[in-house]
Amino acid sequence: MRVAVCQVNSREDRKANLEVAAELLDRAAAAGADLAILPEYVDHLGPADTAPVPEERDGEFAAFFAAAAARHGMWVHAGSFHERGPDPDRTYNTSLIFDRTGRLAGSYRKIHLYDVEIPGRVSYLESRTVAPGAEPAVVPVDGLPVGLSICYDLRFPELYRRLVELGARVLVVPAAFMLHTGRDHWEVLLRARAIENQCYVIAAGQIGDHEPGRTCFGRSMVIDPWGTVLAQAPDVVGVTVADLDLDRLERIRTELPSLANRRL
Template identity: 45%
Template sequence: MTRVSVVQLGSSADRNANLATIEKSLRTAAENGSAFAFLPEASIYRGPYDPVHVEAEDGPVLGRMSELARELELNVVLGGVWTPGVDPEHADNSCLVFDRTGQIAARYRKVHLFRLDRSGEPADDEAAFTRPGDRTVALRAGELTIGLSVCYDLRFPELYRNLADAGATVLSVPANFSAYTGPAHWEVLLRARAIENLCYVVAPAQIGTDPTGFAAYGHSLVVDPWGNVVARAGDEPAVLTVDVDPALVQARRLELRSPQHARPDVYAHPARIEELDG
């Protein structure tokens, strides 16, 4: 068994206030005996894009995250933070994993960039200021293997099958998920990813409305490999602490071997289209 905590936040554009809330949440996770704490996307800063909030890994805010991980002897999955990309006009949306010594053990750049076009409203277009990643990443961590993703990635099942094929037993989905799509899509997609891959899914989320007017759905979840919700937050800040059992993943995969029955050799070909006459 490995104990993990999933943190729900209502981050704002005030980085100092966000850091204070993050520290309090991480201390709660450590007091609960967790080995891992999962933070949502945009934990450190949630507001309009500004290059001033793009920070190198040795910057002061990420340095403080490193200090907290080391002090608390806690592995911290920082769900999404702007880090410098090769293009100065477009940052990377990076998920960084700090180990118990404060070192960055894994880096994942968000592959799928959010866009939402609602009638009569400006488009939410992450690609306007963010560069998409081009690699999937999983982290071996003792008895767990954690597949990394960020928010909008949730809509692309191929990414999670790739991570499960690499050995992932836990899928991490830190999010700043839209309150417009969340009621219909959030839980059903998280449970689907768990069921399809017979993995745990941990999904820390943001709540509230940021300074741009973007409203986040909240409702952080932990889902077991059978698709059961084992922990759920509402609309308030929260720290959900659960025990993750790798033996349950293995047991479910022995019962139902659907991932082994996938046929990528078939899916690689376009569907044959038949015509109906008359």
């Protein structure tokens, strides 16, 4: 399976953001990708007062990426968007994945919310405006079980172990990872999730500055089940492609049977 991670710098102009996403999906398809992954909040990452009205999972956001998937005959993981939530003050941070015909094949609502206070550096309380999801999700992509997660989920290994218990062979991480933590933790955490779960990890990130006062790390990458970085994006908007060797995945799980040797 060939996968493409699409790295973007989404701002407050939703129309412009979607135009960039469409261009990157064109490039992913031209490179022969079977599955393309976009970052968290691909359609808008900016001030709250410019945010789009939250939608249902069959709204304009979904229609846009469903059409792109059908146009290219390619699986599209549409990063995440603001789904209409349980009350007027909170949305869900939701991923949607579309099959080659444009059918919605699965969705996932971010479970772990980024509530962090670092004096003088960052104050971000995602739970003020976002409601947590409750259910892990694994979606078969051309028969390959793909486990879904979003950004801050990456720090909670129990979620990924649950996804493996549900059959995942690939773990997807769309993100808008902060620069100040990303430069030290992003690759380390991604490689750890790959090694401990003996899965491919595909991570698509936002890159660069975003209003108000937020900088994302980028460095989108694809990691194999041994923890080897197969491909990593440079610090620009673009597409990075890698091939997943599923025979290698099964060989690693056989030769180093850590999942089979679990006691807890």
